[in-house]
Structures are given as C-alpha cells and as structure tokens.
Amino acid sequence: MTYCVGIKVGAGLVFASDSRTNAGVDHVGTYSKMHIFERAGERLFVVLSAGNLATSQAVINALRREFNDPTAAGLHQVRDVFEAADHLGSLSYRIQQEHADALARSGVSAEASFIIGGEVGTTGHDVCLVYPQGNYIAATPETPYLQIGETKYGKPILDRIIATDTSLDDAARCALVSLDSTIRANISVGPPLDLALCEVATRQVARRLTLAADSPLYVGIQQGWNEGLKRAFLALPRFDWEQNPG
C-alpha cells in the first residue's frame, strides 16, 4: 500500500508521501513516491504515486524522458496543472493497458493513481488526483486536499485542520500527523516520509524534507501528538454517573 496527500491552501501547496511498497508481505521495499519536475521559475510539478509500482515507475520514467526532450509532448509544454493531469492520466492509462492482460492472468492489477500539483506561469497553483482510468479531479476551497492509497486513517485530522487560510507550515505539519496516523494503523505504509512545500507564485519547491523514522522532528511530532491526544481525551466531559457516583 501507500499513502500520499496533496494539499492546496491560499499560501501554496503541500505534498507528503510515505516510502513503503509491498507485493505480499514478503516483498516489502522502500521507494520514494515523490517526483519533482521543475523549470526554474517557469513551471513546477510535484507528482505522487500509488498502486502498481511497475506502472508508476514506467509513468514517471516516461514523464522524465519527455520533460528532457523539447520535441516531445509533455509536462514542459502543458499550459496549466489541469492539462498536466490530463496528460499524466492518458500516459498512465496507456501504460496500464500494455500489461493489463498479462497481469490480470496472474491476478494482479496494473492500476496506479497519482497526485499531480504545481504551477505553470501565472495560471495559478493547483493539485489534482488522477484516477487509474486517466480522468482527474482537482482540489477546491471546499475540498482542499486529495489523498491516494490508504486514505482513511489519516483523513479525520485533515478534515479538522485544513482550510484555505491554513498556513503552509501548518498544512505540512498536518500532513505529517495524517501520515503518522496511517503508519500506526497500517503496516503497509512506512517511513521515510517525503515532504515538499511550494509557495504560491514562486513555481519552485520552497522546502523539501525526507524524514527517517528516527528523525528528531518526526519523533517529536509523534510524541507530541500522542500526548496531546491523551490530554484531549482526559479533558472530555464525564458521564452523569461519574459526576454523581452511586
């Protein structure tokens, strides 16, 4: 499994992902799922991937090849993030089809999902979720974050914290809490954690972190969150019978 989240706030974009891959419990590996495509100051894309690792690697490799070939269509010439999502979706669907029949005979899915976000020129910052079928949805002020992979455990804290006026740093911290909740609950999601913060209108990654399981910041957030939750729990209202025993 995998867990990735992309967040759009007024101040910019946050991307976060785990690094665990597995094909059954005895094929567990570590791969970064965060891929950055940047033309200094002109355009920026951050891509997160979940699903079949061969599919997602093939898609990223093709995107990278195109990006360095001025004669090819690709992320270097799309006009905005929505066109980028559309391009990524077509590519992903075509690559899945190449191996889908062979994989289906082995009972394996070729499907992969992606989050792609960034900014092209002055068209604004956006983030999209690209489905395995190639279509996409974008984050909006009402739904300012998008998730792929094992999405449920980490959703409640995003729902409570993330809004359009959340600061970029708070959104990044919330993404780490969301990842931590998922890692605690699902053994197929694990560190190191990749984190990227992109300030609006800069078309570059302002901050980029890779946090190992024992990194002081990640350990501090884990401990702080655990203690904070326990304090919050102890402060909850009592039942009537606890106030008036007997």
Added chain:
Amino acid sequence: MTYCVGIKVGAGLVFASDSRTNAGVDHVGTYSKMHIFERAGERLFVVLSAGNLATSQAVINALRREFNDPTAAGLHQVRDVFEAADHLGSLSYRIQQEHADALARSGVSAEASFIIGGEVGTTGHDVCLVYPQGNYIAATPETPYLQIGETKYGKPILDRIIATDTSLDDAARCALVSLDSTIRANISVGPPLDLALCEVATRQVARRLTLAADSPLYVGIQQGWNEGLKRAFLALPRFDWEQNPG
C-alpha cells in the same frame, strides 16, 4: 454501512454502535444494531450487527425465538461466550445461504458480521467478532477491542487509549470518540448512538445509553474532542525554519 465496537477491559465490557442503515443513498434508515439477551444474574449477551439488514434481523429474530424456548438450542444454554459466538456464526451462515443465490443474482451480498460479548456464570467476560462465514475471533489483552462495519476512521483513537487497565467509563468515552470520528468521515454511519457498559462478574448491563445527535453529552464530547485536537495540533513541534525564520 455501520460502525460497531466491542471492548474488553479488566473491569468489564463496553459495546457501542451507530444506527444508520442504507441500501444505496436513497434508502437510508435508522435501526438500532444493539441487541441484549439477559437472564438476570445468570447470563448476559450483547450482540452488535453489521452488513445485510435482512440477514442480521433474521439472525436476531431467530436468537430471540430460541432464547424464549427452553426446548430449543440457543444462547440460553451455551456454556460460555465462545460457544455463543459459534452458535451465532452457524445460525448466521445458514440464514445467509437461504437467500445468497437470489441476492447474488441482484448483485447484493447476504453477508453480515456480528460482535457478541457477555458472560455466562463464572466463565469470565469475553467479546468475539463473528465473521460472515460463521467463524469467530475473540478479544485478548493484546487486542482488547473488535470492530465491524466501517472500522478504519475510528481505529486510531482506540489504539492509543484502550488497554486492559482502562476503566470502563474511559473505554466507553473512547468508544464514543471512535464513533464520532467515523460519523464525521462517513455519511453512511450516523446517530443515535447505542452504548452499553457491563461490569465484570455481574452478568448485567450496568449502564445503557442511547445518544441522539443533539444530546448534551454527545455534543459535549464532539466539541471537547474537536477543541482538544486543535490544541494538540497547535502544540506540536515547529519546523526548523519556523524557529529561525529567514
């Protein structure tokens, strides 16, 4: 969907369930999923149900019919909670089979899952999860709670709070927080909430609550938890660049 949780601590058992049922988004109903079978001081069972409503109603009706018939096999004569789980599992599997083919032709699953817990004589208090296939697993000191239905959103708080030495009241409060997190995240889970607390060695329900969406206790727990989480979030460690701006 549905969300039910059964918790075993040293002090006794806690059961909690939501009341929403749905078959598609335009067939939404309200049914209690908590069913109590009691022989004053001699035996007690609390049953929670998830899955196909016709299956779970048929199972509960059959259990109730048996329970009131001294000549029938049933919960009134099993020797412990594990035998009760086994009996419930056989009954559930048989009832599912009666309609499985007809339902499969309509693309509907007959499956239902149950939590059954309680105490028979002096055999100890236990709680089991009964799978649709009829087999079961029991809660243990290492895994002191069992969930059925939409289990993921409400799992993180149970993992952080519930242990064998948790008080019955804290376990019940934690079950309400777990239900609230699920209700916030999944529209197919909803109030009123049923809650039962059973003290060890009493073989009776010590406390029984049904909380509507606007009940002061539930509203207080919702608000307290939301505010506590936000405080916990604000107290988390900062990134290096926040401490040393620039």
